[in-house]
Amino acid sequence: xxxxxxxxxxxxxxxxxxxxxxxxxxxxxxxSIYPIILTALLxxxxxxxxASFRSPKKIQKVLxxxxxxxxxxxxxxxWDILTVRxxxxxxxxxxxxxxxxxxxxxxxxxxxxxxxxxxRLLFTGYLxxxxxxLVTGVFIGWYPxxxxxxxxxxxxxxxIPATVWIxxxxxxxxxxxxxxxxxxALAVWFPATLMTATGILSTPNTYFEVARTLGADSRYLIxxxxxxxxxxxxxxxxxxxxxxxxxxxxxxxxxxVKAGLGWYIxxxxxxxxxxxxxxxxxxxxxxxxxxxxxxxxxxxxxxxxQKNEIKW
Amino acid sequence: MTGDANVSGxxxxxxxxxxxxxxxxxxxxxxxNVHLDIEPGELVSLVGPSGCGKSTLLxxxxxxxxxxxxxxxLDETPIQGPHYDRxxxxxxxxxxPWLTVYGNVASGLKAxxxxxxxxxxxxxxxxxxxxxGFEKSYPHQLSGGMAQRxxxxxxxxxxxxxxxxxxxxxxxDAFTRMNMQDELLKIWTERExxxxxxxxxxxxxxxxxxxxxxxxxxxxxxxxxIEVKTSRPRARNNEDFLHLRVRILETLNFAKRADDLSYYL
Ligand SMILES: Nc1ncnc2c1ncn2[C@@H]1O[C@H](COP(=O)(O)OP(=O)(O)O)[C@@H](O)[C@H]1O
Ligand SMILES: [Mg+2]
Numbered sequence: 001x002x003x004x005x006x007x008x009x010x011x012x013x014x015x016x017x018x019x020x021x022x023x024x025x026x027x028x029x030x031x032s033i034y035p036i037i038l039t040a041l042l043x044x045x046x047x048x049x050x051a052s053f054r055s056p057k058k059i060q061k062v063l064x065x066x067x068x069x070x071x072x073x074x075x076x077x078x079w080d081i082l083t084v085r086x087x088x089x090x091x092x093x094x095x096x097x098x099x100x101x102x103x104x105x106x107x108x109x110x111x112x113x114x115x116x117x118x119x120r121l122l123f124t125g126y127l128x129x130x131x132x133x134l135v136t137g138v139f140i141g142w143y144p145x146x147x148x149x150x151x152x153x154x155x156x157x158x159x160i161p162a163t164v165w166i167x168x169x170x171x172x173x174x175x176x177x178x179x180x181x182x183x184x185a186l187a188v189w190f191p192a193t194l195m196t197a198t199g200i201l202s203t204p205n206t207y208f209e210v211a212r213t214l215g216a217d218s219r220y221l222i223x224x225x226x227x228x229x230x231x232x233x234x235x236x237x238x239x240x241x242x243x244x245x246x247x248x249x250x251x252x253x254x255x256x257v258k259a260g261l262g263w264y265i266x267x268x269x270x271x272x273x274x275x276x277x278x279x280x281x282x283x284x285x286x287x288x289x290x291x292x293x294x295x296x297x298x299x300x301x302x303x304x305x306q307k308n309e310i311k312w
Numbered sequence: 313m314t315g316d317a318n319v320s321g322x323x324x325x326x327x328x329x330x331x332x333x334x335x336x337x338x339x340x341x342x343x344x345n346v347h348l349d350i351e352p353g354e355l356v357s358l359v360g361p362s363g364c365g366k367s368t369l370l371x372x373x374x375x376x377x378x379x380x381x382x383x384x385x386l387d388e389t390p391i392q393g394p395h396y397d398r399x400x401x402x403x404x405x406x407x408x409p410w411l412t413v414y415g416n417v418a419s420g421l422k423a424x425x426x427x428x429x430x431x432x433x434x435x436x437x438x439x440x441x442x443x444x445g446f447e448k449s450y451p452h453q454l455s456g457g458m459a460q461r462x463x464x465x466x467x468x469x470x471x472x473x474x475x476x477x478x479x480x481x482x483x484x485d486a487f488t489r490m491n492m493q494d495e496l497l498k499i500w501t502e503r504e505x506x507x508x509x510x511x512x513x514x515x516x517x518x519x520x521x522x523x524x525x526x527x528x529x530x531x532x533x534x535x536x537x538i539e540v541k542t543s544r545p546r547a548r549n550n551e552d553f554l555h556l557r558v559r560i561l562e563t564l565n566f567a568k569r570a571d572d573l574s575y576y577l
Contacts (some may be wrong), residue, residue, distance in 0.1 A: 206406045209376050214420035214470055215396030224423070228410040305410045305450040 009066040010045050013073025014038055020077045024085045033101045045069070095275040103279035110264070115283055118249060118260040121177065125184025126245045130238065132185065133192020137237075140193065141200025141230070142222060154193055162187035162244070163251040170256060180252040187248040188241035195237025199230025232306060235299045242295060246288055319397050319473040320387055321506035323350040323373060328382035330368050330532075341531035342368040345382070348525065348534065355500055355507045357517035357524045359560065365532025366510040367403060370476045373508060374400040386474065396424055399472030401480045403510075405459035407451040413438065413462050414447040420470030437465040440495055442488075456483040464492065468499055475500070477509045481516065490548070493520060497544075514560055518553050519546060526563050536563045 021034055052058035076097060082088045084096035104111065139146045140154070162183050173179035203226050211225050227234075253262025261280050268276035330343040343365040350356050358366045371377045372384055375394040384391045386398065394400075399420075407416045418434045421427040438444060441461035451459055460483045467475065477496075481489040493516060500507050511517050517524045521540050528535045538560060542552045 206402065206404070207408060209394070210400075210402065210406050210408070211419070211423060212394040213374055213376070213396070213398065213400040214423050214466070216423035220423045224419075225408070228408070231410070305412075305452070307452045 003063065006063050006066045007049065009070040011042070013070040014042055017073055017077050020080055024081070026084050027087050028084050028096065028099070031098060031102050033105060034098045037101060092272050092274045095278055099275045100278045100282070103276050107276065111280065111283065114259060114261045114264040115287065118253065118262070121180050121260060122184065122245060122249050125181045125249070126188050126241065128181065129185035129188025129245065130192050130241060133189040133237065134196050134234070137193040137196020138200060138222065138227065140197040142226065151197070154190065158190035158194065162248045163255070166252065166255050176257050180257050183252050184245045184248050187244045191240040191244065192237045195233045195240070196230060199233025200226045203229040232303060235303065238295055239292065242291060250284070321352040321473045322387050323474065323506060323508070324385040326383050326385070328372060328379045328384060330365070330372060330377065331380045344531035344533050346534055350506055350508060352506055353504045354522050355509065355520055357521040358508065358510045358527060359514060359517050359524060360527030361529055364527040364529035366527060367478055368532070370400065370478050370508065370510060374398050374476055396420065396470055397472055398474045398476060399467040399470050400476045401463055401467045401478060403478040405463040407459055407462055409451050412448050412450055413443055416451070416462050417465045417469050420466060434469060437469045441465045457485060457488060460484060461492065471503065473505055475505050475507045477507065479510050479512060482512065496520065514557055515553070518556050519548055524560065526560060
C-alpha cells in the first residue's frame with residue numbers, strides 16, 4: 001500500500017468520527033468533549049509523524065500503527081452509533097464514549113486521589129513482596145535444607161489467592177492500609193520466591209566450577225554467579241508479581257479499604273454510575289500498561305547480555 | 313607474582329582411580345591406577361582417544377572431583393577442592409554470559425579482590441588474545457574461537473601457579489592456534505608455571521611439551537610416557553617431530569584402537 005494512503009489513515013478515521021458526531025443527532029446532551037480529545041490526538045499524531053522523519057525505522061513504526069488507529073476510529077464510531085445515536089445498547093450498562101470521558105472532566109479530583117492512593121498501596125506492597133521473595137528465593141535456591149523445609153510451604157500457600165486471607169487479616173492487622181500492604185506483599189512474594197529459587201537452582205554447574213577454580217568464595221558464588229544467572233527468571237517473577245498485585249489491590253480495595261480505585265469502582269457501581277466504573281477501568285489499564293512497559297524497559301537494560309531470541 | 317609465593321608447582325598423582333556411579337550395575341571406571349609426577353615448571357600433555365579420562369584427570373587435579381582411590385598432591389600437600397593456584401581452562405569456553413569480555417577476563421581478579429590493585433593487567437591479556445575493541449561485547453556476540461580465547465585470558469589473568477588446559481585450542485583456526493600456542497609458551501616460560509595440557513592434536517603436543525602422556529580407555533590408564541628432548545625454541549617443522557609422531561601413533565595403535573587412530577591421521 002502507498003505510504004501516503006497509510007499516513008492519511010488516522011485523519012480519515014477522525015473525519016469519519018467527526019461526520020458521525022456532527023450529522024447524526026444525539027439522544028443525550030452533548031458535552032463537546034469528543035471533538036476536544038480527538039483534536040488533541042490528531043495533533044499528537046501529527047507531531048509524532050513529523051518527528052519520525054529523522055529515521056526510516058521510526059517512519060516504519062508509525063506506518064505500522066496507522067491501520068490500527070483507523071480500525072480504532074471505526075470501532076469508536078460504531079460504539080457511538082450503537083449507544084448515544086441509536087440507543088441500541090441498553091443503559092446504564094452500556095455508556096457512550098463521551099459520557100465516560102466526561103468523568104475525567106467532572107470527577108478528576110476524586111479519581112486522581114483514588115489513583116494515588118492505589119499506587120501508594122500497590123508499590124509499598126509490591127516492593128516489600130519482591131524484596132522478601134528475592135531473599136527467600138535465594139535461600140531456597142542456595143541451601144538444600146531450606147529448599148527441603150520451606151519449598152513445600154511455599155508451594156502449598158502460593159497458589160491460594162491472597163484475597164482469601166482478607167477476613168483473617170481484618171482481624172489481625174491494626175490498620176486496613178497495613179492489612180492491604182500485607183496482602184499484596186503476600187501475593188507478590190509467592191511468584192517472586194518461586195521464580196528466584198527456580199532461576200538459582202537452574203544455574204549451570206559449570207559457572208560455579210569456573211568461579212571456584214578462579215578463587216571465588218561463597219559470597220561471590222551467590223551474588224556474582226547465582227543471582228545474575230537467575231535474573232531472567234527473576235524478571236519473569238516481577239512480571240507475574242505485578243499482575244497478581246494489581247488484582248489483589250483492586251480486590252482488597254473493593255472489600256475493605258475506604259479509598260483507591262477499587263473502592264471508587266464499588267461505590268460507583270453501587271449507585272449504578274457505570275460510566276464512572278468504565279472510566280476507572282480505563283485508568284487501571286493505562287496505569288498497568290505503563291508500569292509493565294517500564295519493567296520491560298528496565299529488563300531490557302539489565303539483560304542486554306541475553307541472546308535476543310529468548311526474549312519474550 | 314602468584315597468589316602464594318611458596319607454591320612451586322609440583323603435582324603428584326599417586327595411584328589414582330576414579331569410578332563414576334558407584335552402584336555396582338553401571339559403574340564407569342574413568343581412571344585406573346594412574347600414577348604421574350609432574351615437576352615444577354614442566355609442561356606435560358595428555359593425549360588419547362575420547363573417553364580415556366583426560367578431562368577427569370584434569371578435574372581431579374583442579375579439585376572439582378575427588379579420587380575414588382589414591383591421592384593427589386600439590387607440593388606434597390593433598391589437593392582439597394579448587395584453588396586459584398590451579399587454574400583450569402575448560403573444554404567449553406564456559407564464559408559468564410552476563411559479563412562482557414572485559415568482565416570475564418577480570419572475573420578472577422574480582423573474585424580474589426585483587427581487581428583494584430591489578431585492573432591494569434586486564435587490558436594486557438585482552439590484547440594478548442587479540443580481542444582489543446571487543447571489551448564491551450557479550451559472550452553471545454562472539455564466535456566459538458573468540459570465546460575460547462577469552463576463556464584462556466580469564467585463566468591467564470589470574471596468574472595461577474599450575475595451569476590445567478582441556479583442549480584449549482580446539483575451536484581455533486590453524487593460524488590463531490599457532491599464535492595462542494606461542495602465547496602459552498611465553499607465559500609458561502616467563503612465569504615458570506607448571507602446565508598440564510589435554511589435546512587432540514599430536515603435533516601440538518610435540519611442539520609444546522616436555523613430556524607426552526599417552527592414555528588408553530576402558531579403563532582409562534597411562535599407556536606410555538614419551539619425552540620430547542628437542543631444545544627450545546623449537547621449529548614447527550623439526551626433523552625429530554616426525555619420528556615422535558610415528559612413535560605416538562604406533563603406541564596408540566598398539567592399544568588396538570584402529571578406529572580411534574584414524575581420527576589423528
Ligand atoms: N560426571 C560423570 N558421571 C559419569 N561418568 C562420567 C562423568 N564424567 C566422565 N564420565 C565418564 O568417564 C569417562 C572419561 O571421561 P572424560 O574424562 O571426559 O574423557 P576424555 O576427556 O578423555 O574424553 C567417560 O567414559 C565418561 O563417560
Ligand atoms: Mg574431555
